[in-house]
Amino acid sequence: MAFRDVIEAVRREVRRFLYPPPPTPRAAKVAAKQVIGPIARLVVADEVSRTLFAEYAAHRASSRGHEEIGWTLLGIRQDDEAIVLATLPAGVNRSAGATHVQFNSIAQELACRIVRQSHRQLMPLGLLHTHPGSMRHPSDGDYRGDINWVEGLRGGQGVFGIGTASEQPGRVPAVHEQERESLTFSWYTLSAGERNYRDVPVSIEPGPDLALELRTVWDEIETHAGRLNSLAGQLALVRFAIGSGSQKPALIVRVALVDNARSIEVMMEGKDVRYFVADGSQIMVAEFRDDRVDRGVYAMLTELSR
């Protein structure tokens, strides 16, 4: 290649860098899809839908069935859709009565940390809660809380569902409603600054409830959430897992040591808390007890640093 050709090639590259060609309509369409727009449609994964209806029905049949109940909804935003892919229950330690429900947010925080270990794109999309009567719209009290809360969500917008139970044979659900037997979920969006909720069309599509497995260790999550959240906030190499306990699934927290060859493992099953050290394929049981998991982990770290 002649020196003149080299100079021309360099000039061409510099021009391309400084003046890139405008995107074609198709490419522009792909680029535009990266931007989150207002929610025009709610998509609920079918396993999420089954979870919500089943847990609502089970709640109504329980000793606390007269209370309101609810779930935090996690998922992704794509184009003008909100897609619900995980549900976090209000928890046994919720504060609730016939006219209110406040979720156990400490347990939901831990559950969120666990499910997002493998799904970092999940974000809070909104909330579903129930009303004891047949009012299918959020109340004024709901609005006062939600309108501030949506400011912290992506796009300043959230999805809100109201669950109700009533027998109305022959009733045809609206496009923003889901119905199964006597139970109805009515769906709305609310954006920061809006004066009221808007109906949002809902559809069910094949997909998982990524938080469903956590139900098997939800008691352990609620029991240890405060201390495990602290641990996860203070230490970098903390991972959670669900494993086989002696009687039922157990919640496991694994703290990798700096050399990464060894780790401290804590197994929580019911009220039982057991500590182990894993070193390659070898697992050693620690002969001490402490139900306060964070203190137990720090005691183990101290012991192992000697």
Add this chain to the structure above:
Amino acid sequence: MDFRPLEELERKQLVNALRGNAEQGRVLLLDRRDTSFVGSADEVPDEEVISAIRSVPCHY
């Protein structure tokens, strides 16, 4: 069936998304109407998520 070469921007986004999927497990998004590639879901920072979870208001 219609085939066409990817535009430069599409190609870059697809390569980046595939790399993100292989190396970090990032999600590839498909348009469910025609299965075309529509990007990858961005990771959401823990702080943003935890803050929203902690501040869920009481409902009535």
